[in-house]
Amino acid sequence: MAAVDRSLVANLAMFAGLSPAEQDELLREARSVRYPKGTAVFNQGTEAERFFVLLHGHLRVEKTTPQGQQMVVRYVSAGELFGVAQAMNLKSYPATAVAAVDSIALSWPSSSWHRLIVTFPTLAVSALQTVGSRLQDTQARVIEISNEQVEQRVAHALLRLAKQAGRKVDAGVEIDFPISRQDVAEMTGTTLHTVSRILSAWEQQGLVEGGRQRIVLRDPHKLHILAEGNEADQVRGSAP
Amino acid sequence: MAAVDRSLVANLAMFAGLSPAEQDELLREARSVRYPKGTAVFNQGTEAERFFVLLHGHLRVEKTTPQGQQMVVRYVSAGELFGVAQAMNLKSYPATAVAAVDSIALSWPSSSWHRLIVTFPTLAVSALQTVGSRLQDTQARVIEISNEQVEQRVAHALLRLAKQAGRKVDAGVEIDFPISRQDVAEMTGTTLHTVSRILSAWEQQGLVEGGRQRIVLRDPHKLHILAEGNEADQVRGSAP
DNA sequence: GCTGCAATTTGCGCTCCGACAAAGAGCCCT
DNA sequence: AGGGCTCTTTGTCGGAGCGCAAATTGCAGC
Structure with a gap:
């Protein structure tokens, strides 16, 4: 686990609007992890302990039904927030995120979420835009299908x-x-x-x-x- | 447009965790409107000027595709936040909300959203839970279909x-x-x-x-x- | 009570595509 | 180079349910 350099994140939506000092503060609790192609960042049904930002690579988010059917929910690209399950009041991740290629992500403990959004309201704004955008995309899928x-x-x-x-x-x-x-x-x-x-x-x-x-x-x-x-x-x- | 009595909202999720004084402050900008059965609260494609909480009744949220097909996206019940399009960075409402029965809603100007979530972070929390819950429901629809x-x-x-x-x-x-x-x-x-x-x-x-x-x-x-x-x-x- | 309109019910033919099966092709490891 | 495994391609058949059509029913307004 390496210390996270601010220049890596300065142009991400989540960090936009924060001062350099604020960005450093947000990064203080962040952990950077590499995920080799094919490995899971998190698995459906496991406790949602952390939330993430993808720095590099692509993830495939897939969901398995109780009957064993599998669906690809979406792909996540660099720059995107993901795994914000606890922010949505879920105890566990609703899907599995797998690295489609070698990938790098930052993650934070979910337990910090509420404190962080009070300190950095732009984080809540960013999350709402991300989740809202995914809702519109998913609704479009319903209509297509x-x-x-x-x-x-x-x-x-x-x-x-x-x-x-x-x-x-x-x-x-x-x-x-x-x-x-x-x-x-x-x-x-x-x-x-x-x-x-x-x-x-x-x-x-x-x-x-x-x-x-x-x-x-x-x-x-x-x-x-x-x-x-x-x-x-x-x-x-x-x-x- | 009547002044809004705090007792009408005290048990709504959005107001939970706020003190009576905070609740009054949040209600100061709220407007209460009746929607007779069959009338639209807002229409797909129109500018997202306000966001809402349904106090009484039921709404049918429907979406019309460019090809003219119509889908019922969801029903909204009393107590639910809805129409938070601008919070999701949308300029216009992505769907039409119609009163399925005589209904009453509170609404706020969307322009107040960012100020309000700084003052009342629980509002952002509530919105994220609502939108997140709708995302999971919609994903379940994709899987069903x-x-x-x-x-x-x-x-x-x-x-x-x-x-x-x-x-x-x-x-x-x-x-x-x-x-x-x-x-x-x-x-x-x-x-x-x-x-x-x-x-x-x-x-x-x-x-x-x-x-x-x-x-x-x-x-x-x-x-x-x-x-x-x-x-x-x-x-x-x-x-x- | 009557009429008109919209919602509902029912019949039928046709097509899209799922599912089963088998064959072919590419890639990785030994 | 060979073998095994997985991904892809292709053939075939049957059924779910769409879409068109027509008949029936319920409700509101006059």
Whole structure:
């Protein structure tokens, strides 16, 4: 566990608006941890002892139902607050957070939460914005799953990922961490086979390319049209 | 607009932990409004000028997609904070809130939010718990819609409503506001026809009863078994 | 009481996609 | 290089439930 340098966090939303002295004070109780790819930051159902900010990398947040089904709830990117379960009055984490790539996070004891938000109201503001934003995203998922066909949902999911974690490459925009067909399926409420079929078809049409745990969006514009529906049939109509 | 009496709010979560003097101060800027059944408290897309606490009644929160589809996001019951869009950094309300029955709410200018949470950190705490709780509920909806068949989803929805707004009657637990098959459909991502079919079958089996915009849960226990799945076939097997 | 409208019920055909199965491909370790 | 394991692809079949249509019912207003 290393002392945390203020320059690492100065441009994070959570620290915005704090003076250097305030930032140092907030960092005094912070602990920095590395999470190798594939390791869990916390597990669903375990006591919510700490809350976190991701400094580097990407996390996959997944939830397992009592019946054993698994869903990818979201991906967390660098700069984001996460694991604020106790702030939401939960005793335990409602999901598992796994490092999709090697990652680094800062964490604080949840027991400090209430004292910290009194001292730093901007922390509460930041948390509310983060949780609120996640609520809107999740509501949008409900609407997609209720109203859209799988192809549209997959298109939406890929576009979100490209926006959140896209890296420009020659062929287009690559999702900058390993992502399997099963992962996409768990984000969109479908099966890996259906995702595989869709991606295969899109590959033939030049919309995407990739391979094992890799997806490149070659034509984000056409995917966007697909995602919005209506004109989907037109795009399909132009395929052989 | 009437002056707001402190005794009306003393037992609300948002006011818990505040001294009588603090409660009075918080109420100084509050405005109390009646909403007749069917009227909108606020509309999706309009500027989020105020935030609210529901004192009496029930609200239906609904969202309309760009394509014109409508979904019931949730019902709000007395005592709940709602409309905290600006606190979540949204300029406009993300949904429409309609009075399902005659209702009364308190509201504050959104512009006061930041000042109020500095003065009353418990307000931020309360908001975060509310928004966090709604995030967990919404995530549960995503999981239901992804993994469950319609019958299970409808059972879950009715049980939630009975828990939130159930009133004991001779025949069981009545949902204490008008609720149409279309409303249930919009809560569960299906069509009114499918809901009607399910409820008709359940009526024959004595699980529910009701009529136009009215639902009584006659056997919540059996609905609970249905909602959890697995043993659903057993319950069906015992029907004629 | 009558009428009109909206909510509800019921029938039916069709499609999307889940689920089962099998084959192929890529990657890592020995 | 070979083997094992996991990820991906592809074929096929069946069913849940959507969507269209029509009939029935309940409620409010005149």
